[in-house]
Amino acid sequence: MKKSILIITAMFMFQTAWAQSAIDEAFKTFSENGKLKFDAKRGQTLWTKNFPAKDGKARQCSTCHGTDLSKEGKHAKSGKIIKPMAASVNPERYTKMKKIKKWFKRNCKWTLGRECTHQEKGDILKYLTQQ
């Protein structure tokens, strides 16, 4: 019994540490080794900034993810449920650097019509991980 509690605790700690390492790695990459500084407020502003799209409907990050990051979002086109973005509610989202990179690439292209700069990515990540 005691042993299983110990194992479960260890697993949780491992998961937290694991998530943290991917976030750290992301910040390190985006900051270009400490050159850039990030601000959650700036990230939040960018989150609800409108970007024109070809279909005439302006897009912002919150179009699909919403503004309450602890809640689920909904894909604008397909209506598919998107799990919450807040790291506190859904830490699994931030456990792999590969995943962080992939979604920034795809979703910046969809929303902004281009890839995001390191500054933008860092600000957004700061905002998301502080929620």
Add this chain to the structure above:
Amino acid sequence: MKKRLNLLFTSSVLCSTLLLGYIPVSHAEQEGFFSWLITLESRKGVKPVTDETYNEECGSCHFSYQPGFLPEASWQELLTRKALEKHFGETAELDEKDRKHILAIAIENSADKSRYKRSKKVMASLEENEAPLRISKVRYLRDKHEDVYEKVVKNSKKIKSMSLCDECHQKAADGVFDEDTVVIPDYGRWSW
């Protein structure tokens, strides 16, 4: 005596059945009669996909369609690097390792190679060499969904897209699309 013979017979049948399962079979034969006999796998729907990468990457915007819904030629065209950059108006870029992995699964289990009932029906409904890029363009699936789309989905507030199979097909991820597994949100059951 008779009993003993019976036992001998049963055990030898059992042993040979088990043995057959362990005989290394070539790839094409993996789907063959003997492996089916051993697993007694149901082949009524489409072959489900258990690969995590496939399901995660293909299922993040729409339902993770099983490869058995389209022939190989369709997957070959859909899953090139170029094609994924503009995947029905969305960017669906993958890293090369994942893309190749997913393409290989799609090819291996594509409708033209599958023995599953729905895959066979997909193939039967296509013209020779027809390779649709949209699953909704497959005649068999289009005919099956025409009515339900017009009468329910078109005006549904809950279902925004026909690409979310599992909104209604409760066992879609298991490759089961039978009528008795369909429950339409805000509507209920549907009969074909």
